[in-house]
Amino acid sequence: QKRKFQFQTYVSSLLEKVCMDDMKKVIHSIKLGIALVLVSLLYLLDPLFKQVGENAMWAIMTVVVVFEFYAGATLSKGLNRGAGTILGGGLGCLAAILADEFGGTGNAIVVGTSVFIFGAAATYFRMIPKIKRRYDYGALIFILTFSLVVVSGVRADKVMALARERLSTIGMGFFVCLFTNVLVYPMWASDELHDSTASKFRKLADCIEGCLENYFKIIEETEKQPSANVSSCKSVLYSKSSEESLANFAKWEPWHGKFGFHYPWDKYLRIGEVLRELSATIICLKGCVESPKQPSSRTRQEIKESCKIIGSEVKQILRELGESIIKMKRCHATILILPKLQFMIMKLSLIKSPKIEDPQTGESIAIASFIFLLMEIVEKVEVLAKEVEELGKMAHFKIK
């Protein structure tokens, strides 16, 4: 009965999470729709259209391209687009004026050469990892604007006026984006990074618990060992790239809600790294638990008590650490958590099972390895606790 109830709450919390995610997507879609309608007004309202003319196209283009899911991503793309357009337009104007001096065929040659040189150089520049991470889109827009301005400079004499008009419409598009994306129900990448980091602690705690439960389940010899579900552990292991892009967007997001300027986002990346190392160890533990070399489930019962206690304490500590992040409360790892963990390691190294004392079988190796991996996990949790405490200091979490 209790199991069924647990299962139901699990399903309903899962459904809720899916709905939340889906809800966010729907809201984002509606926000884009609103932004598009707002920017279409440049065309639809006669007085506005008279002001901007066909250049209104650039405003629509800006909205469609710059409007991203996260506020930080939108800001980053918008500022990149602005900077790329100004730089590309400015240099393009200069090149067009220079080309004009030559006239005739000379003109075409200068235009062609400058397009080639700037295009190739900016493309090379774009592929440098550090630039790619933050300014990829800006470089793309630089190439685009430079080429457009310099080649159309050959035809239109009013390059300057054209550039100014285009820039102002891009600015209008960006303003509409800012208005709908950042001011109305914004999705902050910083919130997402903060929450997902905290939730990883819970995920890993559950995985450890699952592995231990499976290990100490009494099953008949003929039954198959049930397989622990470590998919959430794997998702932590493979979260590096999404985490890095979230941290990148978070840095673009200005002071808001609970995060100030100079919030230590890099510390989140460091914690993520340790979490990934921990999840690699948990995956090893799963392999060890499910190894056919393990002794029969009845034999394992002898170390059950001490391991179960340690397992539940590790789970408790991981949850505490996650909550300390989500609630932005200091955790006093050095005083409260580290002694506990060190005591656990001592306890683990004292565990004696008859199997370990009889070294002639492969089973003793398997069970010793299980204990060793548990120790490794406890040690990784120790590192995590220190990192979370440091984060608390750096980010000025509440002390009580």
Add this chain to the structure above:
Amino acid sequence: QKRKFQFQTYVSSLLEKVCMDDMKKVIHSIKLGIALVLVSLLYLLDPLFKQVGENAMWAIMTVVVVFEFYAGATLSKGLNRGAGTILGGGLGCLAAILADEFGGTGNAIVVGTSVFIFGAAATYFRMIPKIKRRYDYGALIFILTFSLVVVSGVRADKVMALARERLSTIGMGFFVCLFTNVLVYPMWASDELHDSTASKFRKLADCIEGCLENYFKIIEETEKQPSANVSSCKSVLYSKSSEESLANFAKWEPWHGKFGFHYPWDKYLRIGEVLRELSATIICLKGCVESPKQPSSRTRQEIKESCKIIGSEVKQILRELGESIIKMKRCHATILILPKLQFMIMKLSLIKSPKIEDPQTGESIAIASFIFLLMEIVEKVEVLAKEVEELGKMAHFKIK
């Protein structure tokens, strides 16, 4: 002397690799420059400009945006752009005509509503993971074209003519992209996926070797245990997302060189998954090797011989598997490799060191765990060998 020589060859091979990578980037930049100059000719040559007019802008834009590093990425973006433009333009025309029927304020209302509905729907569509992976850019262009056509339909009566002209210039831009990107010195994502998968086998083999060497190095008690370099192992662990995007591009690349149509790219993803599991185990092994709980380096010598033999055989087998992929030769895993691996596991389970026989110390747990992790590695290599053999069958590798 020999060490120094090894170091030199290592550095020179590394330099060579960096140069190769850099060379490719330079070539890519030059190719983009050439494509830009070619497409600029639409502006620079009078007869061409008379044909296309200001729409030449769209050709330049297409080249800048669609020109990607890998041929598959360029093809995918180009085709997505084409499809998105046609679909968006077609629906936009219909909506504009419908809006025209109403006239006056009704017109503006219909335009605004359709922009809202189609924009929001396509944005939601874009966020479905499966669509996002392959058709993200197409959906973006759909929204862009639809909005542009439907709002400018309010002004220009010649929507159809405009759409046709724009489409043809986009086609020209795409053609220039195809010509310079795919026909001249193409960078195939399929080659990159193929080579990088094969090179991961070598990387992991080197990591295993490094761990074992460190473990059996005789050092004085006072010295610090040297730390094995597992950075290449971590790079394998975190390669999931880049591997997936390469596989995605590879599927867009038509038959070329050694890969036919229907080449089993998904099998590469499966092999990559097993490689990542293996590297998680190697990282655990590194943790185990460097654990302070290990017995002194002199004690470890007693199991050195058997472990070293197994280590070098595992290394040999991993290299063989990698070579089988890179040279596209069948590997006969079931007959030649699997028996070896099974024999190794048997040998490992028979290893006896005095430490293991004396279970009273934490050291026995550490050394048992080392042996167990070696077994796990051997077992993962077994899975890998089977997968590589299957790949050989599916991709019709050479039998001899």
